Amino acid sequence: MRQAVTKQRHNKSPTMNRITGSIGIVDTTFARVDMGTMAENTIRREAPKVRIVRYTVPGIKDLPVAAKKLIEEHHCDIVLALGHVGGAAIDSKCAHEASMGIIQAQLMTNHHILGVMVFEAEASTPKQLSATMKDRTVKHARNAIAMLQGKDALRERAGTGRRQGAPDAGPI
Amino acid sequence: MRQAVTKQRHNKSPTMNRITGSIGIVDTTFARVDMGTMAENTIRREAPKVRIVRYTVPGIKDLPVAAKKLIEEHHCDIVLALGHVGGAAIDSKCAHEASMGIIQAQLMTNHHILGVMVFEAEASTPKQLSATMKDRTVKHARNAIAMLQGKDALRERAGTGRRQGAPDAGPI
Amino acid sequence: MRQAVTKQRHNKSPTMNRITGSIGIVDTTFARVDMGTMAENTIRREAPKVRIVRYTVPGIKDLPVAAKKLIEEHHCDIVLALGHVGGAAIDSKCAHEASMGIIQAQLMTNHHILGVMVFEAEASTPKQLSATMKDRTVKHARNAIAMLQGKDALRERAGTGRRQGAPDAGPI
Amino acid sequence: MRQAVTKQRHNKSPTMNRITGSIGIVDTTFARVDMGTMAENTIRREAPKVRIVRYTVPGIKDLPVAAKKLIEEHHCDIVLALGHVGGAAIDSKCAHEASMGIIQAQLMTNHHILGVMVFEAEASTPKQLSATMKDRTVKHARNAIAMLQGKDALRERAGTGRRQGAPDAGPI
Amino acid sequence: MRQAVTKQRHNKSPTMNRITGSIGIVDTTFARVDMGTMAENTIRREAPKVRIVRYTVPGIKDLPVAAKKLIEEHHCDIVLALGHVGGAAIDSKCAHEASMGIIQAQLMTNHHILGVMVFEAEASTPKQLSATMKDRTVKHARNAIAMLQGKDALRERAGTGRRQGAPDAGPI
Numbered sequence: 104m105r106q107a108v109t110k111q112r113h114n115k116s117p118t119m120n121r122i123t124g125s126i127g128i129v130d131t132t133f134a135r136v137d138m139g140t141m142a143e144n145t146i147r148r149e150a151p152k153v154r155i156v157r158y159t160v161p162g163i164k165d166l167p168v169a170a171k172k173l174i175e176e177h178h179c180d181i182v183l184a185l186g187h188v189g190g191a192a193i194d195s196k197c198a199h200e201a202s203m204g205i206i207q208a209q210l211m212t213n214h215h216i217l218g219v220m221v222f223e224a225e226a227s228t229p230k231q232l233s234a235t236m237k238d239r240t241v242k243h244a245r246n247a248i249a250m251l252q253g254k255d256a257l258r259e260r261a262g263t264g265r266r267q268g269a270p271d272a273g274p275i
Numbered sequence: 276m277r278q279a280v281t282k283q284r285h286n287k288s289p290t291m292n293r294i295t296g297s298i299g300i301v302d303t304t305f306a307r308v309d310m311g312t313m314a315e316n317t318i319r320r321e322a323p324k325v326r327i328v329r330y331t332v333p334g335i336k337d338l339p340v341a342a343k344k345l346i347e348e349h350h351c352d353i354v355l356a357l358g359h360v361g362g363a364a365i366d367s368k369c370a371h372e373a374s375m376g377i378i379q380a381q382l383m384t385n386h387h388i389l390g391v392m393v394f395e396a397e398a399s400t401p402k403q404l405s406a407t408m409k410d411r412t413v414k415h416a417r418n419a420i421a422m423l424q425g426k427d428a429l430r431e432r433a434g435t436g437r438r439q440g441a442p443d444a445g446p447i
Numbered sequence: 448m449r450q451a452v453t454k455q456r457h458n459k460s461p462t463m464n465r466i467t468g469s470i471g472i473v474d475t476t477f478a479r480v481d482m483g484t485m486a487e488n489t490i491r492r493e494a495p496k497v498r499i500v501r502y503t504v505p506g507i508k509d510l511p512v513a514a515k516k517l518i519e520e521h522h523c524d525i526v527l528a529l530g531h532v533g534g535a536a537i538d539s540k541c542a543h544e545a546s547m548g549i550i551q552a553q554l555m556t557n558h559h560i561l562g563v564m565v566f567e568a569e570a571s572t573p574k575q576l577s578a579t580m581k582d583r584t585v586k587h588a589r590n591a592i593a594m595l596q597g598k599d600a601l602r603e604r605a606g607t608g609r610r611q612g613a614p615d616a617g618p619i
Numbered sequence: 620m621r622q623a624v625t626k627q628r629h630n631k632s633p634t635m636n637r638i639t640g641s642i643g644i645v646d647t648t649f650a651r652v653d654m655g656t657m658a659e660n661t662i663r664r665e666a667p668k669v670r671i672v673r674y675t676v677p678g679i680k681d682l683p684v685a686a687k688k689l690i691e692e693h694h695c696d697i698v699l700a701l702g703h704v705g706g707a708a709i710d711s712k713c714a715h716e717a718s719m720g721i722i723q724a725q726l727m728t729n730h731h732i733l734g735v736m737v738f739e740a741e742a743s744t745p746k747q748l749s750a751t752m753k754d755r756t757v758k759h760a761r762n763a764i765a766m767l768q769g770k771d772a773l774r775e776r777a778g779t780g781r782r783q784g785a786p787d788a789g790p791i
Numbered sequence: 792m793r794q795a796v797t798k799q800r801h802n803k804s805p806t807m808n809r810i811t812g813s814i815g816i817v818d819t820t821f822a823r824v825d826m827g828t829m830a831e832n833t834i835r836r837e838a839p840k841v842r843i844v845r846y847t848v849p850g851i852k853d854l855p856v857a858a859k860k861l862i863e864e865h866h867c868d869i870v871l872a873l874g875h876v877g878g879a880a881i882d883s884k885c886a887h888e889a890s891m892g893i894i895q896a897q898l899m900t901n902h903h904i905l906g907v908m909v910f911e912a913e914a915s916t917p918k919q920l921s922a923t924m925k926d927r928t929v930k931h932a933r934n935a936i937a938m939l940q941g942k943d944a945l946r947e948r949a950g951t952g953r954r955q956g957a958p959d960a961g962p963i
Contacts, residue, residue, distance in 0.1 A: 137950030209340035262309030381512035434481030553684035606653030778825030
């Protein structure tokens with residue numbers, strides 16, 4: 104993974120160097136991996152002119168209002184809402200509630216909030232879980248950077264089976 | 276399918292030629308089929324005077340706010356929200372969350388957003404999945420065109436068992 | 448059923464003849480029975496002074512915003528939202544989403560929207576399904592007429608075990 | 620149960636005699652027990668100066684907007700939303716939808732609406748169901764009376780394991 | 792547990808002594824443990840300059856509006872919403888509804904409301920349940936105190952696997 108990231112750094116397009124705007128990052132104390140710093144590092148490296156605003160809350164159900172405050176009180180253009188979902192049934196229910204709130208916060212603000220949730224059930228070892236978190240966080244940080252450029256920035260990838268936290272499925 | 280579409284082109288009614296208004300199309304990079312272009316082609320062919328506005332987001336949970344922005348910031352009259360729902364349990368939950376958000380976005384704007392979701396579980400092969408996506412997308416694009424003409428445009432089809440993504444069930 | 452309806456026509460109370468106001472009816476092209484016309488006929492017959500506004504949408508998830516538009520843009524006092532729910536698991540989920548939206552639309556407008564949903568699973572034959580749809584639609588159309596007269600119109604029936612789409616359960 | 624109620628009447632505290640304000644009561648024609656009158660009788664007997672406003676709707680999904688109208692159009696301070704939940708799976712889903720709407724109506728008005736739902740599955744005989752309804756309705760009517768006095772009125776009972784529709788569980 | 796709390800008292804940092812602002816506490820009469828007083832004691836001991844406002848409601852579904860009223864009518868900066876969730880399936884559904892409402896209340900006010908829900912199913916004895924309640928309530932009271940200082944107060948704990956009601960999981 105580290106190698107891929109390094110490679111990415113060298114491939115950084117001149118376009119991304121010029122992107123401006125601000126991205127909020129909200130993460131949790133519940134998570135067992137520092138997803139917030141992963142996202143921050145990706146943005147600093149690949150779009151150095153983008154302003155970053157951090158926010159840390161206890162758990163995933165606290166993400167929606169924090170994301171909304173980043174938009175309304177800290178003037179972020181787009182927010183990454185990072186969460187680690189525990190392995191119990193109640194944790195999945197919490198993730199559902201958080202996701203509903205994140206959608207609602209977007210509708211109230213007309214700004215995107217990319218929910219980046221990683222479920223413990225997705226991995227069988229802590230190492231695998233951590234790798235999934237990194238892949239999903241880094242790719243969604245890149246999505247956020249792209250989306251700062253407007254509604255057509257992801258257009259060429261439409262319908263191409265992109266995945267975050269796993270290899271791309273590709274088009275049929 | 277291609278044959279049917281060709282036939283449709285030749286049967287295009289003079290009425291549809293004159294329909295004006297604007298339809299937003301929001302699709303995803305997650306989808307493995309280019310549903311957005313399917314919708315766009317249908318509208319261009321069958322209602323050439325309709326303005327089309329495209330928007331691409333990462334996944335289905337990003338559809339609601341994008342659809343709302345198409346209505347409020349890009350002045351679309353109606354939006355097609357196109358999504359491919361993965362085969363895991365979590366994907367179905369995401370589809371539910373996205374649908375709730377799409378309904379909410381409609382209530383906040385008083386505009387229709389036609390959710391066009393295709394579930395992997397609906398098909399047993401990629402080819403079948405792709406065909407279902409085309410049928411559902413094309414038929415809902417036609418619904419969107421019709422609905423530009425107001426609340427009575429679909430009236431003659433009320434209670435007649437129409438289906439998108441499958442053959443019509445027909446009236447009882 | 449037809450006989451019962453005929454009988455009802457002759458029993459129409461003078462009170463109902465004088466009720467004014469407007470009832471919106473939104474139905475779908477998905478439904479396999481023309482529930483909208485059933486509702487319209489009931490209202491025309493039993494409360495001829497009531498104004499009726501029709502609206503047809505593709506499926507049940509399109510009902511909430513259509514009902515809201517009938518209230519806000521077409522000035523209906525109360526709306527009947529008529530839907531046929533398919534037999535698959537996804538259809539039940541759609542019905543749940545539609546119902547949540549209908550409740551939300553009511554809260555946003557302070558007007559009643561009577562959800563009239565019939566599930567395929569409620570009947571074992573098409574004929575039975577059709578009969579259930581007629582009974583539920585006609586009875587809820589009568590509820591709508593009554594509710595035009597205000598919050599106390601159904602008071603004498605409170606706690607008496609009324610059912611729509613089935614015989615009344617009656618009081619305990 | 621009747622005996623307990625009689626006893627309560629004689630124990631009515633002088634404080635409750637002086638409570639003013641208004642309580643809305645919304646009930647349904649679906650219910651098989653007249654919960655509305657149970658609530659009304661409790662309030663008349665125990666807090667005779669409280670104004671009562673009644674509202675009857677067809678079923679539990681109609682409760683949220685009726686409760687909101689009682690607050691906003693009939694100026695009630697607090698509302699009791701009384702519902703009998705049928706025994707089928709769909710009825711439980713309706714109860715969930717109604718409860719979500721009741722919570723939303725409270726958030727939109729900043730007034731309490733006490734949801735008093737009784738599930739058929741809670742009792743094995745009609746008589747038992749009726750007794751559960753009475754106990755839950757009477758106790759929540761008393762909660763409503765207490766809450767007219769403000770946010771601290773229930774304070775001394777905090778964490779004491781109170782139950783409505785069943786004997787109190789008591790503190791651990 | 793008492794010992795730990797005592798120790799905490801002696802370790803109270805000078806910073807916490809100076810924190811100002813106000814924390815609302817809403818609890819229920821349903822709970823079998825006095826969670827509200829646990830939270831109040833923690834705040835009084837560890838952040839004595841913080842203003843505390845209490846509110847008691849019947850059950851967990853009454854928490855959302857009470858929390859919103861604490862913010863909007865009693866000017867609290869942050870709220871602790873304390874609930875004991877019963878062991879039946881319906882109780883879990885109520886907890887889900889309450890959590891959805893708590894998220895919505897936060898989005899409507901742009902203030903944090905920390906939901907502190909303890910499920911009977913989490914413990915096998917009343918004593919264990921009580922200990923879980925204390926641990927979760929005390930730790931979230933500390934979270935609330937920290938969050939009075941702004942969005943970066945929990946930053947150093949981001950991604951470190953903190954838990955409330957159980958020992959910390961720690962970072963991977």
